[in-house]
Amino acid sequence: MPELPEVEIVKRALEPAMVGRRVKRLVFNRADLRFPLPEGLPLALQGQRIERLLRRGKYILGFAENGAGFVLHLGMSGAVRIEPPAGTSLHEKHDHVEFHMDEGPRVVLNDPRRFGFLDAVGREDCQDYPALAAMGPEPLGNDFNAEILAVAIKGRKTPIKSALLDQRIVAGLGNIYVCEALYRAAIDPRRRAGDLNAKECTALCMSIRSVLRDAIEAGGSSLKDYKHTDGQLGYFQHHFAVYDRVGQGCGACECDIVETGGVQRIVQAGRSTFFCPEKQG
DNA sequence: CTCCTGTCCTGCCGGC
DNA sequence: TGCCGGCAGGACAGGA
Known part of the structure; x- marks a missing residue:
C-alpha cells in the first residue's frame, strides 16, 4: 500500500504522538510479521524517551535517547492507528504491535497481510542496515536530480x-x-x-x-x-491520471475518444502498469 | 552484475 | 447465496 507520500503522512502524524514521550511498554501480539519481531526491542525501548523519527524511502525510523531504535516498513497492507490516551483501547483484527506511550496515545500497527516488518536498529548503525545502505537518493531531497x-x-x-x-x-x-x-x-x-x-x-x-x-x-x-x-x-x-483507469481518458488528451480506447494496462515484471498510449506512445 | 520469477499472507471482487 | 480463482500498494531470494 503505502508509498513515499503515505509513509511521510504517517510519520508526520506519529511525531506528536511519540517524539518527546517515553515508551511505557512495547507489546508484540505475535512473534513475527514478514520477519520475526526483534525480541530485545521491548526491553531496549522500555522507559526510553523517543527523540526523533525520520523517514527514508518507505521506511520510518525512530530513535530513543539511549541510542536504541526501530525501523518500520508497512509493506502492502500495513497501517498505523493512533488511539487517544483516554479512549477505550479497541483491539482490531491484525493489530500486531502496540507502542504504549507514557501519558500519551497508543500507537498500533495493523497489518492483515503481514508483508510489513519492524526491526531493531541502533542510531549509530542504521547507516549499515542493509536495505537503507543500498537505498537510492530521496526524490524530494537535494541529492536527486x-x-x-x-x-x-x-x-x-x-x-x-x-x-x-x-x-x-x-x-x-x-x-x-x-x-x-x-x-x-x-x-x-x-x-x-x-x-x-x-x-x-x-x-x-x-x-x-x-x-x-x-x-x-x-x-x-x-x-x-x-x-x-x-x-x-x-x-x-x-x-x-492513469493508475487503475483502464479505458478511461487520461484527462490531458483525447485518448478516450480515438481508437486507442483510453488508458491501457500491461504487465511488466509481474506488476500492472497503467499508461496512456496517446501521450506516452 | 542484471534481470525475471516465485513467494510470503489475507482480503476482496467478479464470475459462475 | 456461496465457492473459487485471480489480483493487490512491496521486497527479497534464487536462478538464468
Whole structure:
C-alpha cells in the first residue's frame, strides 16, 4: 500500500504522538510479521524517551535517547492507528504491535497481510542496515536530480517502469507513483531505462518530484485499505491520471475518444502498469 | 552484475 | 447465496 507520500503522512502524524514521550511498554501480539519481531526491542525501548523519527524511502525510523531504535516498513497492507490516551483501547483484527506511550496515545500497527516488518536498529548503525545502505537518493531531497538519475539508469536494459520500482535507483516509489510520474513525463513505460536521453531524465525527475509533492499535499492515496492514523482518508486517488483507469481518458488528451480506447494496462515484471498510449506512445 | 520469477499472507471482487 | 480463482500498494531470494 503505502508509498513515499503515505509513509511521510504517517510519520508526520506519529511525531506528536511519540517524539518527546517515553515508551511505557512495547507489546508484540505475535512473534513475527514478514520477519520475526526483534525480541530485545521491548526491553531496549522500555522507559526510553523517543527523540526523533525520520523517514527514508518507505521506511520510518525512530530513535530513543539511549541510542536504541526501530525501523518500520508497512509493506502492502500495513497501517498505523493512533488511539487517544483516554479512549477505550479497541483491539482490531491484525493489530500486531502496540507502542504504549507514557501519558500519551497508543500507537498500533495493523497489518492483515503481514508483508510489513519492524526491526531493531541502533542510531549509530542504521547507516549499515542493509536495505537503507543500498537505498537510492530521496526524490524530494537535494541529492536527486536529472544527472543522478541518468547515471543510475545508465546501461540498464530493464524497462524504465521496472527500474523506477528499484529502491536502489530512487527511494520511495511504488507502482502507483511510478505510473503517474511516467505519465506526467510523457514517457512510455516500456522504454529501456538506459535509452532515456538527458531531456527525458530531466522531465522524469521533475515529474517524480511533482507527483510526490502533490500526493503529500492531498493527504496521500487511499485505495483498498490505506487510511491516516486517525482513520481519515487521503484523496490523491481522485487525481490519478492513469493508475487503475483502464479505458478511461487520461484527462490531458483525447485518448478516450480515438481508437486507442483510453488508458491501457500491461504487465511488466509481474506488476500492472497503467499508461496512456496517446501521450506516452 | 542484471534481470525475471516465485513467494510470503489475507482480503476482496467478479464470475459462475 | 456461496465457492473459487485471480489480483493487490512491496521486497527479497534464487536462478538464468
